[in-house]
Amino acid sequence: MSNTILALGAESVIFKTRRWNQFFVLKWRKTKPYLLEEIDTLLRKTRTSKECRTLTIARELGVRTPAVYSVDLNNYSILMDFIEGTQFKLLVERLDQKQLLELCQRFGQSIAQLHQGGVVHGDPTTSNVIVDKHFHLWLIDFGLSEMNATVEMKGVDLHLIRRALETTHWDKQELMLNATIEGYIDTIGKEAEDSLSRMNEIRERGRYH
Ligand SMILES: Nc1ncnc2c1ncn2[C@@H]1O[C@H](COP(=O)(O)OP(=O)(O)O)[C@@H](O)[C@H]1O
Ligand SMILES: [Mg+2]
CATH class of the missing domain: 1.10.510.10 (Transferase(Phosphotransferase) domain 1)
Known part of the structure; x- marks a missing residue:
């Protein structure tokens, strides 16, 4: 398994990772040290779960979105399709x-x-x-x-x-x-x-x- 950083956002780190001979994206919401810990944890958790939920709902509505393979709410991360583009x-x-x-x-x-x-x-x-x-x-x-x-x-x-x-x-x-x-x-x-x-x-x- 190899990981490379694709993007570094204000909120998250996007890794491109290779598994089962295929590319995926692991989006990890990083901690924001200037926030109160409880708020930081809550934001990371709700945003991760919202993102995961809506990626799937949007696809049901006919909008192209990366498919979600797994979500880890304790690590605030989502494994999804890598979209080449x-x-x-x-x-x-x-x-x-x-x-x-x-x-x-x-x-x-x-x-x-x-x-x-x-x-x-x-x-x-x-x-x-x-x-x-x-x-x-x-x-x-x-x-x-x-x-x-x-x-x-x-x-x-x-x-x-x-x-x-x-x-x-x-x-x-x-x-x-x-x-x-x-x-x-x-x-x-x-x-x-x-x-x-x-x-x-x-x-x-x-x-x-
Ligand atoms: N599934 C994906 N496939 C390919 N590139 C991606 C994917 N998800 C994110 N990226 C790249 O990483 C950047 C940041 O991801 P994004 O989900 O927008 O995070 P942020 O919340 O930090 O803006 C995107 O603009 C895009 O270029
Ligand atoms: Mg973005």
């Missing part, structure tokens, strides 16, 4: 406009599939999307996800997409947001209006506070 975030600058808009539409469709199933992602940034060689999108990083989502929660999820595009892809934000919304409406239809107008409302609220 590139972070969407890194691809944005390399794609032509047509490809980029296509991927944004698919991103919007995936978020819509989650929302239709009552799930919000919680951290819907372009770093949490992997694009594989077939141009398929895979969603990851579900530690902040919630179920039984209300219109407000869906509006927040969409607002977070807008914010992420503003900060990470500011020169293409409008284009990308419009295509994402197109994909969202494409999947949900008329009912998308509620969450979309809530997204705009949330932005207006932020402006006057």
Whole structure:
């Protein structure tokens, strides 16, 4: 068994590991020394269990996610499929406009599939999307996800997409947001209006506070 570190996040360490002649990812939520121990333990545990649960629910809803093989709530770790591909975030600058808009539409469709199933992602940034060689999108990083989502929660999820595009892809934000919304409406239809107008409302609220 060989382990290499794939990514070092603020919250977690992502190992790529080889078992049974296949590659897997072990996501381990590390301790945050500046938090009170009880809070640290609680956060790591709830986020690990939420992530594990939602990875599976999302797949049932038709969204591509890595399959979970095991979860260790005492060690705050999840063993899942390794998805061969590139972070969407890194691809944005390399794609032509047509490809980029296509991927944004698919991103919007995936978020819509989650929302239709009552799930919000919680951290819907372009770093949490992997694009594989077939141009398929895979969603990851579900530690902040919630179920039984209300219109407000869906509006927040969409607002977070807008914010992420503003900060990470500011020169293409409008284009990308419009295509994402197109994909969202494409999947949900008329009912998308509620969450979309809530997204705009949330932005207006932020402006006057
Ligand atoms: N299952 C996976 N397959 C391939 N790469 C992954 C996988 N899970 C995570 N990664 C890589 O590690 C990075 C960080 O993982 P993520 O789950 O987003 O953790 P964090 O909570 O630290 O952001 C991702 O952006 C991605 O590049
Ligand atoms: Mg992430």
